[in-house]
Amino acid sequence: MKMKTLSTDKNDSPVFLKQGQAETLAALRTGFIKQDGKLTRVRVFDTLKRSEGPEEVIFRKVESSPAKDLVEHLKRGLTAIRAFSLTATAVPCAVVLIDGWRRGYPFQAFTAITVALAVVLLQIATNLYNDYSDYVKLIDLPGTSGGSGVFEKGWYRPNQILNSARFAFVAAVVFGIPTLISHPLEVIIIGGVGLAGTLLYSHETFGLKYHALGDLAVFILCGPALVAGYSYTVFGMFSPGLFPIGIFVGLLACGLLHANNLQDMHLDRKQGALTLANTLGYRKSIHLLGGIYLGAALALFYAVFTDRLPVAALLAALILIPATQITFRFKAALGPDCPSLMGVKVAAAKVHLIGGVLLGFSLFVAVWFG
Amino acid sequence: MVDKDFRDDWALPWFDSSLYTLGGKGALTGLEGVIDASVLRGGKRLRPLLMGEFARFFGLPFDAVIPYARAAEQVHSATLAHDDVIDESSTRRGSLTLNARIENRKAILAGDYLLAEGIYAVSKLKNAAIVEGLAATLRELVTGELLQNEARGISDVSSSHLSRVADLKTASLFRWCCLVPAHLSNAPEPVIALTREFATRIGVAFQWIDDAVDFSLSSGKPYAADLREGLVNRVTFRLLEIAPHTQAWVQRSLSSNSSESLPWTPEEIQSAVEDTRSAGRAQMGAARRNLSDLISAMTHAGQAPSQESSQRIERILQRLEERLL
Structure with missing residues (x-):
């Protein structure tokens, strides 16, 4: 009929x-x-x-909604690239740079800046491409918590985001070329590890993020691997402080991902993605989140205790305050879907940023105060 | 009281209040009288209407679903009674609410009593799948209410939250109402899945209608009532996207029950209302396709629904859609 x-x-x-x-x-x-x-x-x-x-x-x-002014253009751009997540790459590079500088390791500022930019631009390219890809594959539908939201709001079209991702990738390569010329082996090895890690993380079939190993992958890639790779490229060596710095920033990045996955656990489960959060369940995942942040602070204590980092580095342990607030927010909420958890992802990103800033600042200050 | 807009003769039996009232047959005669006069009085009777027409759709007699339709309306009314206490409302459908007639504590318990009546009536019919469905529906209803309550005073709710609440709070009971006849007629699993999908779509569309009507001057209800009760609905969500600079005002307003005039221009409000209606129309369009697939599936299974019942369901969809225009 x-x-x-x-x-x-x-x-x-x-x-x-x-x-x-x-x-x-x-x-x-x-x-x-x-x-x-x-x-x-x-x-x-x-x-x-x-x-x-x-x-x-x-x-x-959808009606086109052009940005009213430059400020709004900027806000939209920052939303599209998920600016709050860029701490995952920017912070480790900055902290390693400060640590190497304070130890008196010789380096070229040009190399340090261009490599850091390349790393951050690669993350921007990845964020943009993931947004485009998840939209086109109909993974991030309106009414779900995935995606940056720029398509739903009518701010950008998918091909604009794809072109931006390509541009960011090319820019990353351009910034990486000088270092590729001066340190070809290091860039190839470290770049290869990074690329393999990224592909391994999000591959459709065997991606680590779909097999409850995403947290571990992020810890390694945004922690010890990134820190070691950046240090070796810029300074040509690994400093004693690298290990605890890598553990510290890696755990904060892991905390950021885990907080994300905690909030999205029902959605991920519905889409068949196995994360550590939906494997452990809500309550145990909250305990793990607390443990991750505590582990980051303990890494600092260990580093100071073993003279790998100055005492001032303990300043960064102050991240336990906002980290505890995040953990308690999850504990107090009725469940992962609870609206009281709005903004918790940004809060977790701020912990990563604040932790890195405090650690970098403390290392910087330690130079002047011994 | 008959919905003045719905004059189709075939629908009239569902507007007979005596179908739903408790009638003073239980132990608490006085309380039942108050319940009958307030929260069970009037209403669009959409849920019983849907159940009744789906009964015909699945080839069942009207009488087969009356007890279930009654229970659906009682469950729905019980949630309204609780809502009225939470929102401190004094009138509903032109008459005093339960909590305006009796104290809040009693009104809450009266809502529980009504709920218990509905569940007991269904359990007596001893259809385990339907009872389980009702229990699951109640769990979803309460989850939706809790999630919505948690969002009270929060301005930056996400669209996923709004969708989830619409699904749990509104669509869940629509699903049960459409699935009861399917289960009673022993419909095959693909038919049940399509029925569930159809009901979900119209349930969510109905919630978007409600959200749009909240910003209608001709609805007979207080303007932007959700906002004044501390809740962001789909229209307000869209307004915050259109005019993000009003976030601070909305946050203040949600926390303080302010009577300040709204910070949006009429054009902005119209745009947000139209966007919400458009989303509702998209859901209705999808529901129509579900219905078409449902008819095909039933025809393949040798249980083709009557043209009359299909047209009546389409008529219900039209009535819903007219509210979206």
């Missing part, structure tokens, strides 16, 4: 397109559909399983 539909005569009626068709892929990638001979800007609203045939993608018309 053919279903009658109410004629709304509204030009924003939803559009249903079958998955896998060229028109659907074009709409997903470009953010436009051709209707009545003209291009209409759309975004994904939802998917619809049909009893016969492929799943359909529901598109809704």
Whole structure:
């Protein structure tokens, strides 16, 4: 029986397109559909399983909402690149640089800056590409907590984000070229490890993040591996302080990811992604989060106790205050979906940033006060 | 009281209040009278209507689902009674609320009593799948209410939170209402899955309708009532996206029950309301496709629904959609 539909005569009626068709892929990638001979800007609203045939993608018309001024442009850009997560790469580089400098290791400022920029730009490229990819693969649908939200808000189209990711990647390579010329072996090895780690982390089939090993991968890649790689590239050596610094920043990055996964545990489980958070369950995951932050602080105590870092480094242990607040927020919430946990991901990123800033500052200050 | 907009003759039996009232047959005759006069009085009766038409859709007689439809409306009314206490509302559907007639403590217990009546009536029918479904529905309802309550006073709720609350608080009972006839008719699993999907879609659409109506001057309800009760609904969420500089005002307003005039222009409000309606229309469009698939699946299973029942369900969808225009 053919279903009658109410004629709304509204030009924003939803559009249903079958998955896998060229028109659907074009709409997903470009953010436009051709209707009545003209291009209409759309975004994904939802998917619809049909009893016969492929799943359909529901598109809704979206009005362009251009940024009103430069400040808003900047805010949107920072949202798109997930600026709060860049502490994962920027902070370890900054801390290692300060530590090497205070130990009097010779280095070239140009190399230090360009390598750090390359690392951060690679993370930006990864963030942007993940957002694009998850949108086009219909993983981050509106009404779910994944994605930066820039597509849902109509700020950017998918191909704009993809082009930005490509640009960031090229910029990372450009910044990396001088060091590639001066230190080819180091860059190839360290770059290779980083690239392999990134691919291994998010591969569709055997990705570590889908097998409850994402936390470990992030700890290593954003901790000891990044710290060692940056140190060797810039200073040509590993300082005694590297190990505790790597553990400290690695655990803070791990805490950031774990807090994210804690909040998204139901969504991840629904999508078949096995994270440490949804494997352990809510209560045990909260205990693990507390343990991660405590471990980061203990790494500092160990480093000071074994003279690898100056006493001033204990200043960074102050991150236990906001870290404890985050842990208690999770404890007090009714569950991972609780709206009282809004902003906890940003709070966890701030812990990472504050920890790195405090550690860097303390190392800097230790130079002047011995 | 009949929904003045819904005059279709076939729907009229569902608006007979005596179908739902407790009638003073229990031990607490006086309390039942107060409940009957307040929270069980009037209403759109959408849930019983859907259940009744899905009964016909699945080839069941009208009488087969009356006890379940009654229970659905009693469960729904019980949640309204509790809501009225939490929101300190004094009127609903043009008459005094339960908590306006009796003290809050008694009103809460009266809501529990109504809930218990509904559950007991369903359990007496001894259909384990349906009883389990009702229990699961109640768990979802309460989870949705709790999550919504936790969001009271929070301005930066996420769209995933709003969607989840809509699904748990509103769509859950719609699902049970549509699934009861499916279970009673021993429908195959693919039919049940499609029914569940259809009910979810219209349940969420109904919540978006409600959110849009909250910003309607002609609804007969207080304007932007959700905001004044400390809650961000889908329209307010969209307004915060359109005008992020109003976040601070909204946060203040949610915490203080302020009577300040809203900080948005009429155009901004209209845009946000229209966006919410558009989302509702998208859900309705998807629901129609679910219904079409459902009819095909039933036809393949040799249980093609009658054209009349399909048209009546379509009529219900139209009525819902007209509220979205």
